[in-house]
Amino acid sequence: PTEILRKDYQQPSFFIREVTLTVRIFDGRTEVASRMLLEKNTGGSLPLDGEDLKLKKVLLCGKELKEGEGYTLEKEKLIISADALEAGDSTDLWLETEVEIEPEKNTQLSGLYFSGSMYCTQMEAEGFRRFTYYLDRPDVMAKFTSVRLEADESKCPILLSNGNRIDSGKLEEGRHFAVWSDPFAKPSYLFAVVAGDLASIQDKFITKSGREVHLEIFAAKEDKDQLWHAMRSLQNSMKWDEERFGLEYDLDIYNIVAVKDFNMGAMENKSLNVFNTSLTLAREDTATDDDYERIEGVIGHEYFHNWTGNRVTCRDWFQLTLKEGLTVYRDQEFSADMGSRARKRIEDVRILRAAQFPEDNGPMSHPIRPEKYAAIDNFYTATVYNKGAEVIRMYETLLGRDGFRKGMDLYFERHDGNAVTCDDFRSAMQDANGRDLSQFERWYLQAGTPTVTATDAWDAETGTYSLTLKQTVPDTPGQMDKLPMQIPVRVGLLDRESGKELMRDTVLELCEESKTFELKLDETPSGRPVPSLLRGFSAPVKLEYDYSDEDLSLLAGFDTDSFNRWESMQRLGSKAVLDAFKTEDIDSFQPDATFMDAMKRIVQDKVTDDLSLIAYALILPTESTLMQQAKPPIDPTRLHEARNRVRKVIATELEDDMRKRYDELTPKDDEKYVIDGPSSSQRRLRNVLLAYLCTSGGDAKAAELCGKHFKTAKGMTDKLAAFSCLCNIPDSQEAKEAIEQFLADANGDANVIDKWFASQARADVDDLLPRVKKLMEHPEFSLKNPNRLRSVVSVFISSPQFHLPDGSGYDFALEMIPKVDALNPQVAARMANGAFRTWRLLDEKRQKMILDRLADLSKAGLSKDAAEIVSKMQA
Ligand code: B3K
Ligand code: ZN
Numbered sequence: 001p002t003e004i005l006r007k008d009y010q011q012p013s014f015f016i017r018e019v020t021l022t023v024r025i026f027d028g029r030t031e032v033a034s035r036m037l038l039e040k041n042t043g044g045s046l047p048l049d050g051e052d053l054k055l056k057k058v059l060l061c062g063k064e065l066k067e068g069e070g071y072t073l074e075k076e077k078l079i080i081s082a083d084a085l086e087a088g089d090s091t092d093l094w095l096e097t098e099v100e101i102e103p104e105k106n107t108q109l110s111g112l113y114f115s116g117s118m119y120c121t122q123m124e125a126e127g128f129r130r131f132t133y134y135l136d137r138p139d140v141m142a143k144f145t146s147v148r149l150e151a152d153e154s155k156c157p158i159l160l161s162n163g164n165r166i167d168s169g170k171l172e173e174g175r176h177f178a179v180w181s182d183p184f185a186k187p188s189y190l191f192a193v194v195a196g197d198l199a200s201i202q203d204k205f206i207t208k209s210g211r212e213v214h215l216e217i218f219a220a221k222e223d224k225d226q227l228w229h230a231m232r233s234l235q236n237s238m239k240w241d242e243e244r245f246g247l248e249y250d251l252d253i254y255n256i257v258a259v260k261d262f263n264m265g266a267m268e269n270k271s272l273n274v275f276n277t278s279l280t281l282a283r284e285d286t287a288t289d290d291d292y293e294r295i296e297g298v299i300g301h302e303y304f305h306n307w308t309g310n311r312v313t314c315r316d317w318f319q320l321t322l323k324e325g326l327t328v329y330r331d332q333e334f335s336a337d338m339g340s341r342a343r344k345r346i347e348d349v350r351i352l353r354a355a356q357f358p359e360d361n362g363p364m365s366h367p368i369r370p371e372k373y374a375a376i377d378n379f380y381t382a383t384v385y386n387k388g389a390e391v392i393r394m395y396e397t398l399l400g401r402d403g404f405r406k407g408m409d410l411y412f413e414r415h416d417g418n419a420v421t422c423d424d425f426r427s428a429m430q431d432a433n434g435r436d437l438s439q440f441e442r443w444y445l446q447a448g449t450p451t452v453t454a455t456d457a458w459d460a461e462t463g464t465y466s467l468t469l470k471q472t473v474p475d476t477p478g479q480m481d482k483l484p485m486q487i488p489v490r491v492g493l494l495d496r497e498s499g500k501e502l503m504r505d506t507v508l509e510l511c512e513e514s515k516t517f518e519l520k521l522d523e524t525p526s527g528r529p530v531p532s533l534l535r536g537f538s539a540p541v542k543l544e545y546d547y548s549d550e551d552l553s554l555l556a557g558f559d560t561d562s563f564n565r566w567e568s569m570q571r572l573g574s575k576a577v578l579d580a581f582k583t584e585d586i587d588s589f590q591p592d593a594t595f596m597d598a599m600k601r602i603v604q605d606k607v608t609d610d611l612s613l614i615a616y617a618l619i620l621p622t623e624s625t626l627m628q629q630a631k632p633p634i635d636p637t638r639l640h641e642a643r644n645r646v647r648k649v650i651a652t653e654l655e656d657d658m659r660k661r662y663d664e665l666t667p668k669d670d671e672k673y674v675i676d677g678p679s680s681s682q683r684r685l686r687n688v689l690l691a692y693l694c695t696s697g698g699d700a701k702a703a704e705l706c707g708k709h710f711k712t713a714k715g716m717t718d719k720l721a722a723f724s725c726l727c728n729i730p731d732s733q734e735a736k737e738a739i740e741q742f743l744a745d746a747n748g749d750a751n752v753i754d755k756w757f758a759s760q761a762r763a764d765v766d767d768l769l770p771r772v773k774k775l776m777e778h779p780e781f782s783l784k785n786p787n788r789l790r791s792v793v794s795v796f797i798s799s800p801q802f803h804l805p806d807g808s809g810y811d812f813a814l815e816m817i818p819k820v821d822a823l824n825p826q827v828a829a830r831m832a833n834g835a836f837r838t839w840r841l842l843d844e845k846r847q848k849m850i851l852d853r854l855a856d857l858s859k860a861g862l863s864k865d866a867a868e869i870v871s872k873m874q875a
Pocket of ligand 1: 124125264266267268301302305324377380
């Protein structure tokens, strides 16, 4: 597929400054008429983007143009000729078009589409061109002064767009209309329309300057009672952004609509966010504690985009991380302030390692600001989002919280109302702080996860501790021989006897390939100090240091940095699994005693008051993270067995302690189910223990314990935890009953049914593939609904069983990808990426099987989106 390059950026020949739209929705077809005020920039012809549009009419300054006389039509372009534009009225250049579209047939879910009870839009990145002819690029910012929507009143009583509603009324034949006007200029990707039969809840927010904002959240009628958590989260976000960044909301209305069919999580359209129902709806019997937290985070994320994304937007799509990395950082900070900062940091690094590290080390590896793309939708990645957020966090680490805030203030002062670049952001940070951040640009230029290797020396005589840090940035597809990065490494030193801090926590700046730092100790140590490195995960790198198990055990117990306490347990856990992986007979593998003792101490830990920290310390690194740590070629089935073996030994040896703690955490019969930080942490720990307890003592015991946990669960968190364990022993009576019961209790709630599918599709059973195929025959399964599709197919593809030695998992992917692609290219591309991106790490036999499948796929006539992924995989 043809690629677009970052360096080829050119300004548009014209700007569009003002737009009026009329959207007439009928059964099966929708008419879109647009009137655009053009402003000559570099001039010449005007190539408008358009895709799957039926063109009816083109007028320039009121005069109709004909094909070949004034305009030409190409595949996906309507080109207004330079001659016609020159001949137009030189002061006011108005261009009008009329097109027809078929939202009911739009299965790509990009542009205007129909989903159950509503019509809705998804315009980012390039959906607006599937709605009307336009300069569909983010540096063209226009005021949408009048958006008139017309539809049948009984089918679509609610008619929404961005900004304020300035008119509404009745039309003939049971139709009605509403007119919306948005006072803020915006790029087309932030435009939205919703029309449907919806219920809503309403509340308000008073901004710090005393303005009252009307808040309203819409959903299908049956979901109305699941919207209040989203509302509270929105109010909290609005308040937080005022307090932390001084940013106030700028309109009198803020609407959110929850839709069932949606490609991604949510969308930040100006004053009219559209959300996947999976990230909106919550009731204690439908959503887990994790769901509640995710919803809060994403509601915050989309709200924060109003400043970082909407008021200041991206010049071109290569700059995507300008808004996404920054906004993820902001939502992470919001969640940290709303709940527990220590816990949030661990969760975010877990995600980064499980999702972004594999990307950085695979065929799709790209810098947070990519240099080229064929389909921009393929670059809404963990690299752009999550590594992008880490890069923003490094500015904060380097400049301090106040310095970072100064940089943000200057960024808004300079760029409010404009479409800008990552360099503009870096300049604002630099200028506001009088710092040279030119080397820091390499984080935007170079792909791959750097490795920082630490070695140290201790001179007892002089009492000098020196730490040498060395960095290497790996080669990635198309990028070799990289330059050293500017890496903030936060460090502390601990006394190896007492575990006490020997020095104030310090940020070292590694800018060279290698540098030795002499650290000044505040206290006299009992021996060579134990370094606590990369505290708080101060940079998105792999940190290597030759820790002994005793060092790690000491850090796990005594480090004042909560992140590194967790990290030390992860290191011990990885070591145990990778040792098991290397032994011949996995089934008789025994982890080192130091690790087992550390685990036991954690199970018994009554000092740490945040029980989530205990829970996370007990969870071994994910398989996806371990894949990045093991030495290729890797047999993923064996890696899975090794991880299971370590889990089983832990569970068996610590069974009594775990059971005791589990019982202590079990709520009393009359205890109310509360959703707050401490209660959900209590459930998190209890459910981690449950999962361990199910791996020891045989299936019958596990079934009994889980069956009881399931039956006595008062909310979805506990119910789902038990249900997932039961799915691993699907032939037990308890599991059979639970599978029926869970679905019956769902009572048609799509999010709950998705959980029912997903738990079964990721079960740890040998015959998972036939079970997945059977699930796909279930009447509730559908290829067209992305959530449902993901809950079965994508979940299976990321399970260890996908890598069946006979290749049948790969055959399944080969069959599904083109099928899904025909309906929804964006979802298919993600699926292909998820399925095959780790292939180079696998054993030779599997590599060959995957390469064969990829070759087949490349001949399958795939969409631009899927084809780009498949070709990158093969490169
Ligand atoms: N900006 C949207 C993502 C749009 C995805 C387009 N394929 C959601 C977000 O990051 O807030
Ligand atoms: Zn975003």
